[in-house]
Amino acid sequence: MIDVDGLTVRYGGGGPGAEGDPDSGVVAVDDVSLSLPDGEFVAIAGANGSGKTTLVRTFNGLVDPDEGAVAVNGTPVADDALAARTAVGMVFQDPRDQIVSATVGGDVAFGPENLGLDRAEIDRRVDAALDAVNMRGRGDDRIASLSGGERERVAIAGALAMEPDHLVLDEPFTGLDEPARRSVVARLRDLRADGVGVVVVTHDLRDVLALADRVVGLADGRVAVDAPPERAVADLPGLDVRVPAAFEAGQDPSPGRTEPP
Template sequence: MIEFDSVSFAFDDVTVLEDVSLTIDDGEFVLLVGANGSGKTTLIRHCNALLTPDSGEVLVDGVSAVENPVAARTSVGMVFQHPRDQFVDAFVGADVAFGPENLGLPREEIDRRVEAALEAVNLAGYEDERIDALSGGEQARVAIAGSLAMEPSHLVLDEPFTGLDEPARQSVLSRLASLSDGGTGILVATHDLRDVVALADRLVAMEGGRVVAKGTPEAVVDELEELHVRVPDEASKSRVRSE
């Protein structure tokens, strides 16, 4: 469980988050939506202490992210908006292995995690491929695999569909659905709800650094046009996953 308790944060005296309280339950698929500048990215970077609140508290599985950032970063896998920003090696296998290696795990366990993570994103056998030779969708899936290799309880993604063509977008959506069905908690920050809204258990809307709406997609989606969030057509609003 990820808990934001009255979190406020400012950059250079400009308030970016104001008194945000929100809980993301284990195994839940949540969309965090809002226009650019609404505070989405700033909020999710508090999940694993990349940023720390000026006031309030962030708890990951009951432990303060500020007091124990290693535990938070182990429990919360983060995938940035531009996957290339988080790659640390030129080759797929070495990049995915980086996190488990830093945990000091035995080589056999590292290899097991790399194999399982790449299989989970449908990139089995890509260990020796150069990342810069992959498509945008494949690079996004390598970034997800790098987080999965840490075996996190939660996977947090910031605008994961930016710059992807439609086949790549559908590929990433399919992987997220499979991971969610397997019990991984998913938090996706996005301003574009096409297709992904059908996967979500809950939708949380932000504006001006505050949470302004939250609930099931059916309950919240009609409030979003005035928040400059791209609202899908009626056909896309229907749920595709059973409750």
């Protein structure tokens, strides 16, 4: 469970404990409260600059709030960032920002190695994570040889190897061609079926709206929509968020993209 209570984040101001006016600066997240239960597939949607990325980066302590708090499984992130980062796996918008090894297997093993696990457990986690993203047997592949979609899957595997309760993906489809997008959607569908909590941050819901249990729409750092997809979809275009044509027409599309990019 991720609990967000009265969260406010500012950029460019004094900030807590800093010199200057702590209330100055640009408000990126403005008094947001929400709960994300285990096993739920949540789409956090909004236009660029709406506060989506800043919000999810508070879930595991990558961004500290100016006001309010985030707790993961009942423990405040401020009290135990390591526990939060273990429970909340993060996949950045550009996988190059988190890939740290020259090979697929080495990169996926990096997180478990830093937990101090024994070799047998690390190998088990790496194998399971690569299976989950359909990359079994590719641990020796060089990262430099991979396509964009394959790098995205390696980044997802690296997060899964930490065995998180929630997997957060920030704009996971940016720059991917159609086959790669379908492959990532398929992996997310499998994770949802396995009971992993999935949070997808996006301005374009055409790939994932049919998978989502819930949509949280942000505008100017505030929650403007929080509802199941069939109820949320009417308000999302007003937030500059793209939705599948079939949802706009009141139909029930199968998971994945329903119209060309």
